[in-house]
Structure formats: C-alpha cells, structure tokens
Amino acid sequence: QKEVEQNSGPLSVPEGAIASLNCTYSDRGSQSFFWYRQYSGKSPELIMFIYSNGDKEDGRFTAQLNKASQYVSLLIRDSQPSDSATYLCAVNPNAGGTSYGKLTFGQGTILTVHP
C-alpha cells in the first residue's frame, strides 16, 4: 500500500476555474503536510504547508486538511496557464519520535490549465 496517494491525472481545467488536487496518506500519526509545484525539468518549489485541521489560505491557493479522514487537498482559484505543472503532496510521517523532517511524496498530479 502506497503511503501517500495522489491521482496522477492529468487534470485539465479551463483558465479561471478552480482546480482541486487531492491526496490521501496512510500514517495516521503524520504531523505536517506540504504541497510542492514542479515545472517540467525543474526542482520542486513549496507552495504551502499545513499542520492543523481545517483550511489555510494563501492568495489563490487553499490547503485543506482532515486528519480523521487522512486527507489533504489543494484548491487553486482563478487558475492560470502558468499554474500548469505537476503538484506533489508530501507528508512528514511520525516515525515513533522525531522524523528528522523526512518527507514521503506522492507520485504527483499533472495539472493543465487551458486558455
């Protein structure tokens, strides 16, 4: 069983729409959750992190966390063609103590925003 699962997509949305990206994780003790954006041929760059249940908003991006359901999502409002990229969900697991910041990544969801 994969520890962090994402729908690989591709997810295609029209410009101006809301893109919804989902992620589930298996380790119930996981503490921190990160969304990275990765353009083709580039390194991952952090968009948002969340560690408390509920919503966290930053500009056009909203991260949602539901620890009871082991589910984290990323909403992108007013999607732009420049948002077209692979979005990686990463989880900081609870390794029975300090996890030294190690991250477990999902396989990523490819998002395409078409004009």
Place this chain on the structure above:
Amino acid sequence: NAGVTQTPKFRILKIGQSMTLQCTQDMNHNYMYWYRQDPGMGLKLIYYSVGAGITDKGEVPNGYNVSRSTTEDFPLRLELAAPSQTSVYFCASRHPMVPNQPQHFGDGTRLSIL
C-alpha cells in the same frame, strides 16, 4: 545567497562506472537529504543526514553511499552504476529547529546510465 547547489547538472555514465554527485548548501542547515525521481513519479528518499558525521538510510539506499564531513557538503556516491539508477537526483536541506519548515531543493542532477 546560493541556497542548495548541485553539480553536475547532467551526466552520462557507462554501466559499472562510479561517480559522486555533489551537494552543498550555504544556509547552515543541519538536515540534508538525497532523493531520486523517476519519470512520472514522486521523489523517493535515498539517504539523509542530521549533521556532520551522522547519516542514515532512506527508502531506497541500495547502490548508493553518502558521507557528511561538514555541515555544508553532502555528496552521494554511486559505486557500480546500473541502468536502474538512471534518474533525476535532488538534494535538499532544512533547518532542524524551526517547526514545519519546508525542505529547500537544489536544481537536480540528471543522470543516465547506458
């Protein structure tokens, strides 16, 4: 401020050759990590280090070795290159004391083994 610097950016190796991927950071981060990313996949942790002289295995350590003699440098060594090691390798670092800090990534090394 350079952040995390990886060299080389590209490399082609023959089967059985060895090489070292270099990673250095100038942010005084104690925590450093090596990941590999295969096409269409997420990142998988190879090795990590929590400080000079301290390293530990990640999810996919076979075929690799690391060392950490200084806070700044965390090289990754491939001893006998195999086609299965064709991948993009990312080095990352993180501040250990600030909760929920993200990892900072280098630009990656694209390695092909033929």
